[in-house]
Amino acid sequence: MRVPLLKPRPIRLSHYADDLAAHEASGVFSNFGPINTAFESRLLSDVFGGDGACLTACNATIALLLAVKEAVHFGGRRGRYALVPSFTFAATAHAAAWCGLTPILYDIEPETWLPSREAEQRLMERHGEDIAVILPYATYGNCLDLNWYAALAARTGVGVVIDAAASLGTRDAAGHGFGHGAPMSVVYSMHATKTFATSEGAVIYCADKQRIARLRQMANFGFDGARAAQMPGLNAKLAELPALQALRKLDEIDRVVERRAELYALYRARLQDFTFQRHTGTRAAHQFVPTLMPEEAGIPRATFVQRMKERGVDLGTYFSPHLAEQPYFKDIAVVDELPVTAAIAPRVVALPLYDTMEEAELRYVCEAAADCLR
Numbered sequence: 001m002r003v004p005l006l007k008p009r010p011i012r013l014s015h016y017a018d019d020l021a022a023h024e025a026s027g028v029f030s031n032f033g034p035i036n037t038a039f040e041s042r043l044l045s046d047v048f049g050g051d052g053a054c055l056t057a058c059n060a061t062i063a064l065l066l067a068v069k070e071a072v073h074f075g076g077r078r079g080r081y082a083l084v085p086s087f088t089f090a091a092t093a094h095a096a097a098w099c100g101l102t103p104i105l106y107d108i109e110p111e112t113w114l115p116s117r118e119a120e121q122r123l124m125e126r127h128g129e130d131i132a133v134i135l136p137y138a139t140y141g142n143c144l145d146l147n148w149y150a151a152l153a154a155r156t157g158v159g160v161v162i163d164a165a166a167s168l169g170t171r172d173a174a175g176h177g178f179g180h181g182a183p184m185s186v187v188y189s190m191h192a193t194k195t196f197a198t199s200e201g202a203v204i205y206c207a208d209k210q211r212i213a214r215l216r217q218m219a220n221f222g223f224d225g226a227r228a229a230q231m232p233g234l235n236a237k238l239a240e241l242p243a244l245q246a247l248r249k250l251d252e253i254d255r256v257v258e259r260r261a262e263l264y265a266l267y268r269a270r271l272q273d274f275t276f277q278r279h280t281g282t283r284a285a286h287q288f289v290p291t292l293m294p295e296e297a298g299i300p301r302a303t304f305v306q307r308m309k310e311r312g313v314d315l316g317t318y319f320s321p322h323l324a325e326q327p328y329f330k331d332i333a334v335v336d337e338l339p340v341t342a343a344i345a346p347r348v349v350a351l352p353l354y355d356t357m358e359e360a361e362l363r364y365v366c367e368a369a370a371d372c373l374r
């Protein structure tokens with residue numbers, strides 16, 4: 001049997017010939033056309049209870065960059081640092097670096113794998129005004145405590161942008177879409193490999209409609225009505241075609257997330273020797289199944305991954321190497337103490353997960369894992 005790590009499943013545009021014909025007839029291909037507008041408004045009501053506003057973007061990396069720039073430019077912070085967890089995807093730190101900030105890479109918590117609040121507090125005390133922005137990652141679609149960050153921002157004036165790249169479909173402890181009510185920008189990816197799969201795309205949500213209005217202007221070159229730049233800008237717009245993929249994905253996202261949650265629970269029940277993440281919300285939009293190999297596994301992770309590959313099972317190792325181990329970030333970033341990251345990253349393996357995964361495939365993966373560790 002061959003089991004890939006992921007099987008991206010954006011909706012089949014070829015099944016939506018009428019939508020495509022209407023799109024072509026509209027003569028509008030980008031610039032927040034009717035499909036983008038319909039998607040933003042349905043997403044807002046379906047996922048965020050109609051509170052606040054959201055904005056589409058061409059991908060989450062550019063959306064993070066835009067949101068960091070907005071937080072720093074309009075927040076009036078002159079600091080040169082951005083707090084970024086080391087246990088995240090490269091895009092989080094790249095966004096800070098493109099805004100001219102130096103990432104300070106900090107640790108995570110041992111069970112939720114969310115960014116360490118102890119480290120955030122300590123670094124804020126040490127660097128104060130020199131920290132322009134904090135970029136916490138909602139690790140693997142787990143829920144951050146947004147009140148903590150709102151209070152930190154209110155108390156210190158620091159900018160906050162949430163990297164919620166894997167969280168579209170996640171529900172928080174109150175059962176709302178993760179991000180609901182956030183006073184800061186929350187950035188979600190709709191990349192083909194994410195649970196909310198399109199081709200390329202992203203969403204920024206904020207409870208503050210004015211912030212979204214500013215971001216919308218920034219995403220269109222910072223132009224006002226007279227096409228004169230009023231603020232920092234770039235082109236971050238989502239084209240209408242991927243917006244159609246997003247609009248139709250909304251019809252099935254609950255089914256997709258729930259099917260993935262069932263599969264996740266089966267893995268958890270079968271792999272008693274592996275360590276799973278502690279979840280803080282009521283539903284996570286699992287993109288894959290991150291686990292830690294047993295501490296007493298007796299074989300290096302690379303050997304395990306190789307043996308699984310020989311059995312036809314592809315594993316991932318997100319996020320290892322973590323950022324402080326990657327040459328570019330080693331070069332440009334400041335590295336804080338990382339005891340938890342250093343303990344977790346070498347043991348992390350991502351197990352296969354996709355919408356159409358069969359239970360027989362999952363059983364095969366679990367049996368192969370037991371054999372390969374023997």
Ligand SMILES: *Cc1c(COP(=O)(O)O)cnc(C)c1O
Nearest residue numbers: 059060061089091092165189191
């Ligand atoms: C996928 C991902 C991104 C980037 O999303 P794109 O839409 O591919 O640019 C950023 N941060 C994290 C943590 C991600 O997993």
